[in-house]
Amino acid sequence: MTGIPVFPAAQQAQIIRAHQRDLYHVALLREQAENTARSWLGARTLTRWDKELDLVVKLLYYGLTTGRATQTLGEEYTDVWQQTSTIPPSRLTRAALVLFPSLPAYILTRFVNMNYVSTRSPTLATLLKGLPTALETLTEINLAVFYIRGVYYDVSKRILGVRHISSLPHNPHTRPPSYSLLGVLIAVRLLYRLITFVKSQSSTSALEDRKGKRAAQDATNRETYLDDRPVSEMLEIIDPESEPAKPAEEDERTMLDIGSLPAAVRASRTCTLCLEERTDTVSTECGHLYCWSCIVGWGREKAECPLCRQSLNLTRLLPIYNL
CATH class of the missing domain: 3.30.40.10 (Zinc/RING finger domain, C3HC4 (zinc finger))
Structure with missing residues (x-):
């Protein structure tokens, strides 16, 4: 009786190449969709619905690959597969992998009225304004950890526990490339940005408040009108x-x-x-x-x-x- 085959974990280089290949195909698909929409609907309509077009392209690409429990073109190119406790991941996990990277950011940019939120809850408005920066920082932290540890290239995959396995056996006579130095450099940059931010906030918070009040007062006094x-x-x-x-x-x-x-x-x-x-x-x-x-x-x-x-x-x- 033969045992169940065991596949090795995907190497960092395979995961990075797969991600870059997917970005290339998504950009190519978006360009073709934009050309088609421009010829059918016109440039003004395309400008009005560009965010929706970008969302649809990403959902189609990952929905028809990851959502159907098949490899993306990048994963197929490097012979890697997504793995959780089950192979393939469950339907709920696949749906989360398709929706999490694109849908929340789209909803935040398209449907959240910052002026309305500011008048209702200034604290919530401050949190929403800082959310993109926080997500960008979280992505960089995850990337630094990936370069050091070699797993979970995306934040969504780390949260869902989705790893990559390879269908290619490792060559015991070759040493895979290491990206630990890139992870250390990213960590140093994040630490520098944190120290700079803390210093700037502690030394200029009062000054910024005074400048903001003065600027608002000056803007009120120098209001500009177009046709009354x-x-x-x-x-x-x-x-x-x-x-x-x-x-x-x-x-x-x-x-x-x-x-x-x-x-x-x-x-x-x-x-x-x-x-x-x-x-x-x-x-x-x-x-x-x-x-x-x-x-x-x-x-x-x-x-x-x-x-x-x-x-x-x-x-x-x-x-x-x-x-």
């Missing part, structure tokens, strides 16, 4: 680019009769961000014209003009009514 509307009120919109796109004929913030303009003139009124006819036209300090929702969405990600890369200040946008 405070700019701060306009910037409080959580996601202006998520508003449904409206036809240029329904633009109430222009003196032009859009319907009577020649086709050539209307073609020249294209917004370079959404590639559609401009609505609620505004000009940047460098003189380039965009839709209001498009340039605000862009400016919150990058404080520079998309065309000339000049510094962009959302409080100094100028509404244009005759172009």
Whole structure:
């Protein structure tokens, strides 16, 4: 009677290569999905739903591999398998492996209204604002431990107890590469960041409070208006680019009769961000014209003009009514 075969634990190099290969395939799948969505729905719709597209791509990739108890393309490339107390992991564990890395971050960024939370519970708002930094630090700590110990590359796998085994026998005459030095370097960097953070908090907390009060008072005294509307009120919109796109004929913030303009003139009124006819036209300090929702969405990600890369200040946008 033959015994049950025993597979060796996967080596660090195999796990790292598998993870890198999965990232490559997810990025490739996302790029193809973006090209398809852009050709079918347009650039503005794609910009509005980019987070949902990224979530769907990740859930599809890992749901059709890990969720079905099969290898991902990266794991297949390096001949490793996921293992818990059972092989393959249970359905609940596989579902957690698919959902945990992507779904909580998506819900936090898309559905949590930070302005509303701040007014209701300042303490909770502070915790939510610091959550991404805490998760990033936790990921780096887990990565340092992985480089030293050689197991649990992802935080979710460490929590769920999911290891990797290899279908390739180890060669007793070769020594696998060691990544312990990388783990030590990451740990030293984290320790340095912790010491720097503690020192900065202990020495400048009172000064920061005074500066914050003074800045808030100055901002109130120097409120900027666009057409009798405070700019701060306009910037409080959580996601202006998520508003449904409206036809240029329904633009109430222009003196032009859009319907009577020649086709050539209307073609020249294209917004370079959404590639559609401009609505609620505004000009940047460098003189380039965009839709209001498009340039605000862009400016919150990058404080520079998309065309000339000049510094962009959302409080100094100028509404244009005759172009």
